[in-house]
Structures are given as structure tokens and as C-alpha cells.
Amino acid sequence: MKILVCISKAPDTTSKIAFTEGNTKFDENGVQYIVNPYDEWYALVRALEIKEALGGNVTIITVGTAADEAVIRKALAIGADDAVRIDADPKDAYYTAVQIAEYAKNNQFDLVLTGKETINYNGSQVGGMIAEALDAPFISVATKLDVNGSNMTLEREIAGGIEVVETGLPAVVSCAKGMAEQRIPNMRGIMAARTKPLQVVAPVSVEDMTSFVSYTMPNAKSACKMIDPSNMDELVELLHNEAKVI
Amino acid sequence: MSVLVYVNSSTGIHKSANEAVTYAKKLGGSVTVITNGGCDAATLASLGKYGADKVLVDRSVNSNDDQQLTRMIATAADSVGATTVVFSHDLTAKAVAPRLSVRMKAGLISGAIDLPSGDGTTKVNVFSGKAFGAVKVNTSKKIISLLPNSIQPEATGSDCAVEDFNGNAGSTNVKVITTKKPEGEIPLPEAERKNYRNAVKNMTKLEM
Numbered sequence: 001m002k003i004l005v006c007i008s009k010a011p012d013t014t015s016k017i018a019f020t021e022g023n024t025k026f027d028e029n030g031v032q033y034i035v036n037p038y039d040e041w042y043a044l045v046r047a048l049e050i051k052e053a054l055g056g057n058v059t060i061i062t063v064g065t066a067a068d069e070a071v072i073r074k075a076l077a078i079g080a081d082d083a084v085r086i087d088a089d090p091k092d093a094y095y096t097a098v099q100i101a102e103y104a105k106n107n108q109f110d111l112v113l114t115g116k117e118t119i120n121y122n123g124s125q126v127g128g129m130i131a132e133a134l135d136a137p138f139i140s141v142a143t144k145l146d147v148n149g150s151n152m153t154l155e156r157e158i159a160g161g162i163e164v165v166e167t168g169l170p171a172v173v174s175c176a177k178g179m180a181e182q183r184i185p186n187m188r189g190i191m192a193a194r195t196k197p198l199q200v201v202a203p204v205s206v207e208d209m210t211s212f213v214s215y216t217m218p219n220a221k222s223a224c225k226m227i228d229p230s231n232m233d234e235l236v237e238l239l240h241n242e243a244k245v246i
Numbered sequence: 247m248s249v250l251v252y253v254n255s256s257t258g259i260h261k262s263a264n265e266a267v268t269y270a271k272k273l274g275g276s277v278t279v280i281t282n283g284g285c286d287a288a289t290l291a292s293l294g295k296y297g298a299d300k301v302l303v304d305r306s307v308n309s310n311d312d313q314q315l316t317r318m319i320a321t322a323a324d325s326v327g328a329t330t331v332v333f334s335h336d337l338t339a340k341a342v343a344p345r346l347s348v349r350m351k352a353g354l355i356s357g358a359i360d361l362p363s364g365d366g367t368t369k370v371n372v373f374s375g376k377a378f379g380a381v382k383v384n385t386s387k388k389i390i391s392l393l394p395n396s397i398q399p400e401a402t403g404s405d406c407a408v409e410d411f412n413g414n415a416g417s418t419n420v421k422v423i424t425t426k427k428p429e430g431e432i433p434l435p436e437a438e439r440k441n442y443r444n445a446v447k448n449m450t451k452l453e454m
Binding site for chain 1: 254257310311312313316336337338340341342343344345346347348349351352353354355356357365367370371372373374375376377378379380381382383384385395419420421422423424425426427
């Protein structure tokens with residue numbers, strides 16, 4: 001079984017978020033990059049579990065520059081067999097998806113896994129776009145995945161519940177919490193990752209369909225407001241109209 | 247300008263659907279809603295109060311198969327000449343909007359939290375809500391997936407026409423085996439203000 005796992009780099013969750021060049025670019029100064037948690041914890045680990053049960057090969061793919069190779073090596077240390085880096089600096093989900101779909105199309109994968117979203121842009125776009133480019137079924141926000149021959153049984157979140165579905169391979173799945181448990185790379189894996197194959201592929205020509213023009217930070221948190229316990233209407237009004245959380 | 251709104255009416259019309267239609271109305275131009283499944287016409291007609299000029303419903307599509315929904319919405323967009331498609335940014339939108347973006351060659355803005363500004367950009371949350379981004383679409387057609395609770399639904403009109411529609415959705419590749427729903431609980435995304443009000447009051451009573 002050939003499985004392709006899409007990984008993306010993301011700032012460590014403790015990173016200070018700031019912008020530079022007139023608030024048009026993320027300030028990478030001092031930022032430690034990690035494998036996007038949804039890609040690593042759920043997509044990659046579930047791919048490895050399937051390989052361990054059924055045999056096959058797990059390839060990781062990212063669209064990024066040479067600076068992303070530390071993140072790729074970490075994914076290899078967790079257990080992926082080989083890696084592909086599309087040599088480009090992506091700015092748009094569509095651009096990224098087309099690059100991955102092109103590689104997947106030319107290399108005949110049975111299953112393509114992504115995380116449900118990246119923690120930097122939170123777009124949830126790449127998986128669905130790859131599926132459309134491949135004309136393959138797409139199961140989004142899946143929390144469970146079992147492969148039975150040429151079919152898969154999955155659980156996915158729907159409004160107010162969980163849907164159990166079945167579809168055929170090849171397919172694209174975006175993975176969410178529940179799919180697998182995080183694995184910490186051991187020393188043997190870290191050492192082995194240094195020599196695992198990492199193929200660098202030239203990107204295909206694609207125009208970005210969207211672009212981030214600028215960024216802003218939220219207003220600083222205001223002082224705590226104390227509400228009298230007997231005044232629930234005011235609390236609800238504030239939560240609804242001012243905090244906008246309900 | 248023609249705006250198409252996809253509404254998931256499989257469990258009725260919820261607040262998020264009214265928000266999406268209100269948002270589409272505020273974008274300007276004619277607003278057509280496309281939906282599927284068995285929701286009754288009278289319920290669908292109520293979307294007219296929030297700005298829909300008409301509702302198209304494909305009764306033959308009864309699943310959450312994103313390939314079928316993508317084909318159906320693309321057919322509807324062609325049919326009404328839509329240059330903008332609006333979704334509520336729910337689980338269905340997360341599956342369907344990216345596919346539709348590729349199919350229609352339309353730039354996708356995921357999780358919009360405001361109307362487009364004067365410079366044509368639309369505000370979204372980034373870095374898990376730690377910052378905002380202003381996104382520009384570079385294509386002539388665009389898709390906007392509106393984050394629920396970003397705007398208030400505004401009922402200013404009256405019921406609209408509901409028409410049957412054949413979205414040429416094709417067959418499904420995803421078979422639903424079963425659906426598990428928690429009993430007696432209000433799904434958080436569906437909860438309305440009234441439910442929250444009661445919940446907050448009850449919680450406070452318990453704590454007191």
C-alpha cells in the first residue's frame with residue numbers, strides 16, 4: 001500500500017506571533033518551526049500504523065524551500081520511509097495542492113493523508129483541493145480510518161455527531177484528533193532519518209488564486225469586568241455583543 | 247452581480263444559514279440559495295426573509311458526499327451566472343468549498359469574519375486566532391466561507407420562491423454506514439442564543 005502524507009511546517013505553538021515589512025510578512029525571527037501537529041500526530045502516525053499492519057510504503061511530501069528540511073527529517077525520524085520536497089515557497093493553498101496532486105498523480109498512491117488544517121493559516125483547504133485535482137473521494141475531518149482491501153471505513157465529524165462511511169481507494173483523507181496517538185521519535189529513528197531518501201522536485205507552473213495582503217494583531221485584552229451573579233441578562237449581553245463568544 | 251449561497255438544510259435551517267444569506271445580500275446583487283435533500287419548501291422559503299431572491303433545491307442529493315455537492319453547486323453557479331459563492335464555514339464547507347474552488351477556478355477565502363473591505367480584501371483569523379489576515383482573491387470568481395457568528399442575521403424581507411433543480415450531481419462514492427448522534431445534548435455549533443442564555447443561567451445557579 002502506497003501512502004502519501006502531506007506535511008507542512010508551522011511555528012511552534014509557543015511562538016510569539018509578530019509581523020514585519022509593514023505587517024505584510026510573518027516575522028520568523030526567533031521562531032522555531034515544527035511539523036504541523038495535525039499532519040504529524042494524526043496523518044503521519046496513522047499512515048505508519050496502516051503500513052505496520054498491512055505493509056507498504058509511507059512517503060511524506062512538503063512544498064517548501066531547503067530551510068524546511070529539518071522539519072522533513074523529523075517526520076522521517078518518526079518512521080516515514082522517504083520524503084519529497086517540491087522546491088518552492090508556497091503562498092497559497094491552491095498552489096500547494098496542485099504541486100502535491102501533480103506528484104501524487106504521477107506516482108500512483110493508494111491513499112493521500114493530510115492534517116485537518118495547519119495551525120498557522122487554519123484554512124482546511126489543501127486536502128479537498130488535492131482530491132478535486134485527482135478526482136478522488138475526500139473524507140474531511142476524519143477521526144478513524146481502517147483499510148479493508150480496496151475499501152476504507154472511516155468516522156468523520158458531522159454537525160452534531162459522527163458519521164461512519166465507507167469509500168474506495170484511492171482517496172484523500174484529512175485527519176483530526178482521535179485518528180492516532182502522537183509518537184516521539186527515538187534515537188534510532190533520528191539516526192536513520194539522516195540517510196533516508198529525500199527527493200527534491202521542481203514545481204509545476206501555477207498561479208496563486210489568493211494572497212495575504214497584510215496582517216493585524218487583535219486589540220489588547222481589556223480589563224476584567226465583574227458582573228453581579230443576579231444580573232445574568234447583562235452577562236449574556238456582554239458575552240454575545242462585546243466578547244462575541246456566544 | 248450574482249451571488250450563490252450553499253445552505254446545508256439536512257437538519258432544517260439554522261442560524262448559520264441565515265447569516266450566510268445575510269452576508270450574501272450585503273455583498274450586493276441577486277442572491278440565489280442552492281440546497282439539497284428533503285427540507286420542506288415552506289422552511290426553505292423563509293431564507294427569503296434574510297435576502298434570498300430564490301432557493302434552488304436538488305431533491306435527488308441526500309448525502310454529504312463532497313463530490314456530489316461540488317458538482318451540484320458548480321452546476322447551480324453556472325446556471326445563475328454566479329461570480330461569488332458563499333458558504334457557512336462548517337464541516338460541509340471545509341470538505342466542499344476547496345473542491346469547488348479547484349473546479350470553478352475560484353479563489354477561496356476560508357473562515358471570513360467580515361465583509362470585504364474597500365481595498366477588496368477580506369479579514370480572516372490566522373495563527374489559531376492570534377492574528378488577523380487580509381486576503382485578496384486573484385481570480386474573477388471567488389468563494390467565501392463565512393465563520394459562524396461573525397455577523398448577525400438580518401430578517402428584512404419576505405419568503406421567496408423555491409424551485410426544484412437538477413444539479414447533475416452524479417453518483418456517490420461515499421456510502422454512509424451509520425450516523426452516531428449524542429442524545430439529549432445540544433450540538434455546540436447549532437446552539438442558539440436562547441439555549442446559551444438558559445445554559446449560562448443554569449450553570450450559575452449550580453455554582454451559587
